[in-house]
Amino acid sequence: MQQRGFTLVELIVVLGIFTLVMSMCYTILDTTLEADRRIHKTTLTGKVGEAILGQMRRDLQGAAWRGLGPEVFRGEDHGDDDNAEDSIDFITTSPVPEPEDETPSWTGELSSVGYALRPxxxxxxxxxxxxxxxxxxDPLDSGVRTAIYDRVQALNFEYLDIEGEWVGNWDASELLPEENLTDFPYLDEREFQAELEAEEQAASAADAAVAAAASGLEGTTGNTGNQSSASEGGLRPGDIDPATGEVIPDEPLPLPLPRAVRIVLYLHYSDEKGQLLDADGAPYEEVFSTIVPLLVSDQILVEDPETLLDGSNVDF
Incomplete structure (x- = not known):
């Protein structure tokens, strides 16, 4: 019995079905690989954003200012929200790479760090x-700049002032004395002013005593009583606080550093071909934000440490 083979039409139909199935499989495979690529890039961008915020957080938490001159912290506002191109520069104790060139003034404890965007x-x-x-x-303008990430849409900084308000700009040089060269930068200036006021008061008291003596009035006794009663009232503005070593100001001193810094970072997704675009042709973006409290800016003073320790059950 002679076996019957496939006809040419049947072979063409089989090849067509095979080609169609393989085409569908390839489409599914390509779609799967593209989705996996996008997921990988999305995850990578998220890791990059968190890493950048982590680096900024470590730098800001080490911010320092006492005895380092007036140029210790500067934040400049350039735009808002997703159009912001803000910059920040400050002195910090955060670890940094060692300099390539010999720097005799660097002790390894303090350095200047800044963040800024460029096109x-x-x-x-x-x-x-x-x-x-x-x-x-020029501690806030000099140094070496290193590119961290090249797919940034915007960078926004805000600063929490002593009144609890968020502001866009901060310049410590406007809040500090002209010379911030000691551990207590207000001491020299306030003490000098206090000495001048004391000399003026002494001169006025001497003139009043001479005038009273000339007119036969006993005014010096009243002055002495007033001075003793004032001294009995405790420390006054112009006196040196023994707890801190600083002169007590007439009004609360402004903080040279903000109480906290709010960071908002806008990143675009990208791969080796460039930006990743959505169906409308717009680049995918993700927003990262954090608030970094600056503990060094808080002046926490205890009025009577001995009383506080007497009421504590903790032994040191």
Whole structure:
């Protein structure tokens, strides 16, 4: 019995079905790989955003200002929200890489750090981190800048002032004395003013005593009583606080550093081909934000430490 083979039409139909199935399989495979690529890039961008905020948080938590001159903290506002291109510069104790060139003034304890954006490709911004080891000249403008990430849409900083308000700009040089060279930067200036006021009061009292003696009036006794009663009232503005070593001001001193810094970072998704776009042709973006409290800016003073310790059950 002769076996019957496939006809040409049947072979064409089989090949067509096979081609259709393989085409569908390839489409499914390509879609799956594209989705996996996008998920990988999305996850990578999220890790990059958290890493950038983590670095900024560590730098800000080490912010320092006492005895370092007036140029210790500066934040400049350039735009709002997703159009912001803000910058920040400050002195910090956060670890930084050692300088390539020999820097005799650097002790390894303090350095200057800053963050700023510069134009990049595809309309994105490049985030740079600045590090300066020599704090003797232009500490907030000098140093070496290193690119951190090149797909940044915007960077926004806000600063919490002593009144609990968020502000867009901060300049410590406007709040500190002209010379901030000691551990207590207000001491020299306030003490000098207090000495001048004391000399003026002494001169006025001497003139009043001479006038009273000339007119036969006993006014010096009244002055002495007033001075003793004032001294019995405790420390007054112009006196040196023994607890801190600083002169007690007439009004609360402004904090040279903000109480906290709020950071908002806008990043774009990208791969080796450039930005990742959605169905409408707009780049995918993700927003990262955090608030960093600056504990060094809080002046927490205990009025009577001995009384506090007497009422405590903790032994030191």
């Amino acid at each position: 990049g490709e595809d309309g994105d911004q490049v985030l740079f981190r600045r590090v300066a080891w020599d704090l003797t000249s």
